[in-house]
Amino acid sequence: MELTHRIVDTGDIRMHVAEQGEGYPVIFCHGFPHTWFMWHNQLEAVAAAGYRALAPDLRGYGRTDAPAGLESYTNEAVIGDLLALLDDIGEQRAVFVGLDFGAQLVWELSLRHPERVAAVAVLNNPFSPRPPRPPSAFWTKAADRHFLHLAYFQEPGVADAELAADPRGFLARVYYSLSGDYHYLDTWKNPPGLGYLDVLPEAPPMPWSWLSEAEFDTLVADFERTGFTGGLNWYRSLDRNWELTEAYADAKVTVPTFFLYGENDPDMEGFSGRDPLATLRANVVDLREVVEIPKAGHLVQLERADAVNGFLINALKSLDLTVSTSA
DSSP: OOOEEEEEEOSSSEEEEEEEOOSSEEEEEOOTTOOGGGGHHHHHHHHHTTOEEEEEOOTTSTTSOOOSSGGGGSHHHHHHHHHHHHHHTTOSOEEEEEETHHHHHHHHHHHHOGGGEEEEEEESOOOOOOOSSOHHHHHHHHHTTSOOHHHHTTSTTHHHHHHHTOHHHHHHHHHHHHSTTSOGGGGGGSOTTOOHHHHSOOOOOSOBTTBOHHHHHHHHHHHHHHOSHHHHHHHTTHHHHHHHTGGGTTOOBOSOEEEEEETTOHHHHHTSOSOHHHHHHHHBTTEEEEEEETTOOTTHHHHTHHHHHHHHHHHHHHSOOOOOOOO
């Protein structure tokens, strides 16, 4: 049950993976600005329930390589890393868990390679079909009216420098603002032309009820070392992702799917359409469960770790999962 760390050569990059437990593989995919450590509560619980829990630092983050060039940060490229991880552990399929960019990643993985996906469990970021225009066509109009991080992050070097100048301050503010303790969409009350730290609220001092100072220090340490450019490049690849998914414009998700969201999640409120649950149900063929966690926000796996752990373990137990015997 010991948590271990190793480096996997994907053929393109060297990817750091945290791993705990034995049994059927469950692979956790994080978002921005996160690392594998965002899932540490889930790794322990899932491993204790009899599964092999793996959480990579996705490319651009933590101890994983951060290659140059935006083409390296498309979902298609990162899906290659996930498939290489499956091959490395000798498994044909795994259950994939995703949040934020990690959710977008596992949704696309389930479309591109359903044969490698036993099931998906997604937190806070529901599936929706490919839009008729690239994502920037939507956020550019909004960014003309108010501050919007999606637009602010697009210019190379600008947000990179601002956030890297104070990783601890930025991470405290953004984690707090995304939690159920704050209403993140209040940042939209600010005019365009400001920096991210100008619009984010001051965070209360540590510890918080759902994040200890030691946990926060672990997250900060990686970003103090790496900066934020790797993660920001995921935002700068959103239009390219749209271009690369033309063949999946009308595709529906067919793998077994479990969805959990926080009542106060800003993505559900402001970034997922007018009726995200109706869209999810219309486009996910085998949607087995939808769970709302009261008062939780975007970082639900930290804010309500016990509820998320129970959701995941129940989902896993409901599946017929058999470990591969292939080498």
